[in-house]
Amino acid sequence: NAGVTQTPKFQVLKTGQSMTLQCAQDMNHNSMYWYRQDPGMGLRLIYYSASEGTTDKGEVPNGYNVSRLNKREFSLRLESAAPSQTSVYFCASTDLVADTQYFGPGTRLTVL
């Protein structure tokens, strides 16, 4: 039982490049989330998926797109990376019975 996994762990992009961050969970959770965390700050919600086949915007969705590929996987795409998107990205999934979230280890992204 790996919990929530994210790939890659680190990534450096040039301005304008695109990339997809991958997230998968093996806990059979319905809801999944993408957050970003800037230095010294809390997490801000980018997008979330309450269930397979649905996605909704969070607090800071601009510049991102998501795909809920199936119940296990939820990907985050940056179509044209900007330096302002330099951050650590966390994926999480929710156990609805307990309302608690389980987090992946994060992806550290630098956009030059």
Add this chain to the structure above:
Amino acid sequence: SQQGEEDPQALSIQEGENATMNCSYKTSINNLQWYRQNSGRGLVHLILIRSNEREKHSGRLRVTLDTSKKSSSLLITASRAADTASYFCATFKAAGNKLTFGGGTRVLVKP
């Protein structure tokens, strides 16, 4: 904007002392949760307190919730060097099924 705001932003204590941090929020909630983040890692859930609860314990952790003041506190008793981490409160509203995190309190426990 963040629903929860932690106070203080940073805390430095000696091993064995208690650490207390507070969280204030703005709107009604279903529950409030506390998470810990070790440097460079993802967040780990510590404890959840529901809106109809006033106090909850888990090991060396004690959480209180005052819904009339829209505030919560997390107490870590007999702190250890391994408790050094950032601690975040997060509020949950059933409508929307999502958590809103505060900015966190950085705790340093000196051996």
